[in-house]
Amino acid sequence: MTPKGKSVKGGNHGPAVPRTLHGIGASPGIVVGRILVLRRHTRRAGWYHLPPQQVELEVARFRRAAAMAEDELVRLRSQFAAELADSMSIIDSHILMIHDRMILDCSIEIITEQKINAEWALAQALVRIKKKFDLIADPYIKARYNDIKYVADRVFGLLSGRETDKLTAAGEQVIVVAHDFSPEETIRMRSENILGFITEKGGVTSHTAIVARSLGIPAVVGIEHITMDCASGDTVILDGLSGRVYLDPTPDQRNRFLEDEKRQRASSEELDFYTHLDSETVDGHRVRLGANIEMLDELDSVLRYGGEGIGLFRSEFDYFSRGGKPDEEVLLATYRQLLETLAPMPVTIRTLDVGGDKFSKYVHANGACYDYERNPAMGLRSIRFSLREPALFKTQVRAMLRASVYGHLRILLPMISSREEVHRVKEIMDCVRHELTRADIPFDPRVEIGIMIEVPSTVIMADTLAAEVDFFSIGTNDLIQYSLAIDRGNEYVAHMYEPFHPAVLRMIKQTVDAGHANGIEVALCGEMAGEVMTAAVLLGLGLDELSMRPPAIPHVKRLLRNSCSRQLAELGDQVLQCRDGREVREFLAAYLPWFYPQEFGEP
Amino acid sequence: MKPLEKELTVNNPNGVHGRVASHLARIAGTYDATVHLVYEKTAIDCTAILDVLSMGLVYGTRLKIRIGGREREKAMAEVEKLFSRRDDP
Numbered sequence: 279m280t281p282k283g284k285s286v287k288g289g290n291h292g293p294a295v296p297r298t299l300h301g302i303g304a305s306p307g308i309v310v311g312r313i314l315v316l317r318r319h320t321r322r323a324g325w326y327h328l329p330p331q332q333v334e335l336e337v338a339r340f341r342r343a344a345a346m347a348e349d350e351l352v353r354l355r356s357q358f359a360a361e362l363a364d365s366m367s368i369i370d371s372h373i374l375m376i377h378d379r380m381i382l383d384c385s386i387e388i389i390t391e392q393k394i395n396a397e398w399a400l401a402q403a404l405v406r407i408k409k410k411f412d413l414i415a416d417p418y419i420k421a422r423y424n425d426i427k428y429v430a431d432r433v434f435g436l437l438s439g440r441e442t443d444k445l446t447a448a449g450e451q452v453i454v455v456a457h458d459f460s461p462e463e464t465i466r467m468r469s470e471n472i473l474g475f476i477t478e479k480g481g482v483t484s485h486t487a488i489v490a491r492s493l494g495i496p497a498v499v500g501i502e503h504i505t506m507d508c509a510s511g512d513t514v515i516l517d518g519l520s521g522r523v524y525l526d527p528t529p530d531q532r533n534r535f536l537e538d539e540k541r542q543r544a545s546s547e548e549l550d551f552y553t554h555l556d557s558e559t560v561d562g563h564r565v566r567l568g569a570n571i572e573m574l575d576e577l578d579s580v581l582r583y584g585g586e587g588i589g590l591f592r593s594e595f596d597y598f599s600r601g602g603k604p605d606e607e608v609l610l611a612t613y614r615q616l617l618e619t620l621a622p623m624p625v626t627i628r629t630l631d632v633g634g635d636k637f638s639k640y641v642h643a644n645g646a647c648y649d650y651e652r653n654p655a656m657g658l659r660s661i662r663f664s665l666r667e668p669a670l671f672k673t674q675v676r677a678m679l680r681a682s683v684y685g686h687l688r689i690l691l692p693m694i695s696s697r698e699e700v701h702r703v704k705e706i707m708d709c710v711r712h713e714l715t716r717a718d719i720p721f722d723p724r725v726e727i728g729i730m731i732e733v734p735s736t737v738i739m740a741d742t743l744a745a746e747v748d749f750f751s752i753g754t755n756d757l758i759q760y761s762l763a764i765d766r767g768n769e770y771v772a773h774m775y776e777p778f779h780p781a782v783l784r785m786i787k788q789t790v791d792a793g794h795a796n797g798i799e800v801a802l803c804g805e806m807a808g809e810v811m812t813a814a815v816l817l818g819l820g821l822d823e824l825s826m827r828p829p830a831i832p833h834v835k836r837l838l839r840n841s842c843s844r845q846l847a848e849l850g851d852q853v854l855q856c857r858d859g860r861e862v863r864e865f866l867a868a869y870l871p872w873f874y875p876q877e878f879g880e881p
Numbered sequence: 882m883k884p885l886e887k888e889l890t891v892n893n894p895n896g897v898h899g900r901v902a903s904h905l906a907r908i909a910g911t912y913d914a915t916v917h918l919v920y921e922k923t924a925i926d927c928t929a930i931l932d933v934l935s936m937g938l939v940y941g942t943r944l945k946i947r948i949g950g951r952e953r954e955k956a957m958a959e960v961e962k963l964f965s966r967r968d969d970p
Contacts (some may be wrong), residue, residue: 371903414937
């Protein structure tokens with residue numbers, strides 16, 4: 279791969295128009311920088327027939343390239359070995375692939391039999407492998423063909439005399455954009471000071487994404503045509519959490535993100551120091567800081583950033599990562615690993631939180647097939663879907679209860695809108711407990727059951743609901759959308775999405791008060807928990823737990839440790855007096871720097 | 882010397898994917914033994930990772946492992962351990 283013609287300095291297409299592109303957040307982190315577009319250099323050595331006397335030489339040339347490719351991988355592996363177990367086993371499998379019969383022997387056979395050059399032979403060998411993999415039904419295993427491509431590309435590159443492919447240009451830190459990156463290229467990004475990367479291909483489970491997460495390189499994948507839509511030198515903001523990419527951002531957007539970035543970088547070393555300190559105020563008021571995750575791969579980062587358990591485990595991944603719906607054993611394996619790894623810290627697992635449409639493929643227990651919905655946000659989703667498909671739900675509940683003996687489990691029910699739903703879930707749970715008891719399968723009888731507070735009706739009824747459950751968890755992302763009637767994905771109204779809307783703040787306060795009056799904990803697990811400015815307000819509103827993406831934990835912990843409970847309560851009182859979102863922001867802009875100069879600059 | 886044969890089930894929720902297949906190949910390479918995987922009437926040599934992968938062995942698949950050679954028992958023990966695991970090696 280080589281940089282595309284243009285130099286990295288200076289954008290190149292007319293007046294820049296800010297654009298937002300949506301991809302898949304593969305590895306969290308926000309970075310701002312110039313783009314370097316990398317194109318796979320199809321430096322065609324050409325495909326040609328060989329004179330008979332050259333066949334031997336060609337085979338030797340191919341063997342040499344394969345051996346060199348292997349050497350490269352072995353060397354890469356040795357540089358990192360200890361710290362990155364996941365990444366290493368991926369490289370190990372690539373090493374094996376290089377001298378696999380289907381690549382090595384097969385290519386050599388084709389060279390000798392057809393008397394053609396090595397590049398052509400390898401391409402043919404790949405086609406044969408591809409045919410075999412196309413027959414595999416399981417999407418996870420099928421996707422491993424990508425790994426074979428990476429390995430073959432490496433050999434292609436060496437055959438055609440590629441120069442060492444530099445990822446950086448002129449020493450400037452860049453955000454690299456390409457059709458795809460191999461896991462090995464991703465590993466190298468760390469030593470080459472790449473800020474982050476964007477690709478056209480890929481998903482959350484690709485090996486490239488796994489490596490990016492383990493190295494902490496922000497990445498967005500799956501943006502089609504991105505290599506066409508931007509050019510080297512363009513400025514871009516990459517948000518690896520939301521999967522959003524802002525091309526040619528406005529000066530405002532840019533400054534805001536740059537400031538965040540600067541602040542984060544300046545404090546990242548200091549933040550490491552906070553990882554293992556208690557999360558409490560100077561006067562000893564404790565607030566639990568948990569992690570939001572959706573995959574087992576992320577457990578490492580929970581521990582690395584000092585998460586005190588998991589405040590939100592999104593359980594959907596097991597349902598979509600492979601062909602059919604997962605059976606109880608698969609779910610149990612996931613839940614058990616979560617609980618065992620973090621015990622005795624609490625692990626909050628949210629039951630399936632998706633729309634029925636996503637299941638049309640394989641939920642046919644009663645012959646039902648779910649149609650397209652005109653308004654899915656208010657349709658058959660989350661707990662409503664689970665209650666409509668009790669067999670599916672029971673399997674998940676059984677797996678959770680069986681896992682409960684391995685640690686501290688809390689079950690979280692999403693999108694509850696009435697007391698009746700809680701009762702129906704409890705009936706199902708009782709039924710499952712009964713079955714388990716009868717089958718002599720152990721489970722923890724004290725598993726806590728909580729509900730998400732994300733539909734406004736539950737805020738209003740929070741005092742009643744608090745008597746029914748063991749904890750509340752406020753899901754602000756949806757609560758804001760439902761209460762302000764704003765679809766964040768709608769470009770015309772997205773700007774009206776306002777976490778500091780006094781209605782939102784009062785709802786949070788009301789929920790906290792109702793919970794505490796009934797002696798239950800109130801947690802909050804929306805994006806608001808992971809931003810220092812909103813987190814300060816939330817601490818002021820008296821939440822017992824904030825749960826956020828793992829890298830945000832040390833930031834919020836430092837904020838908490840620099841607070842005292844009286845001052846937080848005062849902050850909470852003050853924001854509740856404000857009449858609109860702007861007043862809240864103005865108040866905070868004036869107030870926060872006095873108490874948190876590190877986070878918000880000297881007043 | 883008669884080869885050992887055993888019927889096993891894939892317990893890894895993601896099936897026999899890259900890391901599982903490469904661990905299998907490593908076992909086959911470590912011991913003085915030839916390890917074959919028999920599935921749907923095809924026997925494949927486990928040192929060939931792509932052959933193993935391209936079988937598309939998903940969670941719950943029943944298959945047969947056949948091991949010959951001097952250290953076949955040790956190798957079989959390792960293979961059994963690998964297939965009984967739910968997590969990635």
